[in-house]
Amino acid sequence: MAEKQEQPEHNLPLEGEGQSKELQRNKRMKCFAYVLAFAVFQTGVILIFVLVFLKIRTPKFRLHSATFENFNVTASSFQMRMNAELDVKNANFGPYKFDNSSITFFYRGAQVGNGFISKASARFRSTKKFNVTIDLSSTKLPSSAELGSDLKSGILPLTSHSTLNGKVEQMKEKENGEAALLGDGKSFNHGGCEAP
Incomplete structure (x- = not known):
């Protein structure tokens, strides 16, 4: 019974484990930045297409x-x-x-x-x-x-x-x-x- 009353050990993150979580977070942020940059680029391309090619000019x-x-x-x-x-x-x-x-x-x-x-x-x-x-x-x-x-x-x-x-x-x-x-x-x- 003495074994049951023992306090559970606190799970402290290991030093290597914290670095891998930080690396994963950095990768996610970098991926998000790339997706955002691509979306901004595509919006610019569509806007240029609409303003240049689809603009109706009076003959x-x-x-x-x-x-x-x-x-x-x-x-x-x-x-x-x-x-x-x-x-x-x-x-x-x-x-x-x-x-x-x-x-x-x-x-x-x-x-x-x-x-x-x-x-x-x-x-x-x-x-x-x-x-x-x-x-x-x-x-x-x-x-x-x-x-x-x-x-x-x-x-x-x-x-x-x-x-x-x-x-x-x-x-x-x-x-x-x-x-x-x-x-x-x-x-x-x-x-x-x-x-x-």
């Missing part, structure tokens, strides 16, 4: 060049045909598909011509070029001294306006509506054939 729509034919210019009126080369620059990582539209030309705020733009698609990260024929005429304009002086000088200031409504398709599922605008002013020398 640029502009009048690239124009040539003129069938000139009929008098001291107070003009009538001519314009062959305009338009382009849509798509900087997105998906095709931009736009609908039918029109382009309108103005002389000092008054409409002098209108052209039809048929629906098409600009491939991803490329420029789609197409031609539009527009008949320009001043027959609907009131007679003014400005028109006569502009025609006399050989420079005809025209402005244009057009809107292309379409969608950018990315990753075959995501579609967003975008509108590309054309609104610029150009002065055309009707003494020559090329637009500046």
Whole structure:
């Protein structure tokens, strides 16, 4: 019975056992640090992917060049045909598909011509070029001294306006509506054939 009453010995950790537990703790902390660093790296990669590749940019729509034919210019009126080369620059990582539209030309705020733009698609990260024929005429304009002086000088200031409504398709599922605008002013020398 004396054996039963003996006090149990306290289990004191041995010196080697404490070092191995410390080594295991250090290994766990190192593993946790690696997992955390990998998670931060993956988050950064995903964030860069979303901000660079999936960001929808509005396509640029502009009048690239124009040539003129069938000139009929008098001291107070003009009538001519314009062959305009338009382009849509798509900087997105998906095709931009736009609908039918029109382009309108103005002389000092008054409409002098209108052209039809048929629906098409600009491939991803490329420029789609197409031609539009527009008949320009001043027959609907009131007679003014400005028109006569502009025609006399050989420079005809025209402005244009057009809107292309379409969608950018990315990753075959995501579609967003975008509108590309054309609104610029150009002065055309009707003494020559090329637009500046």
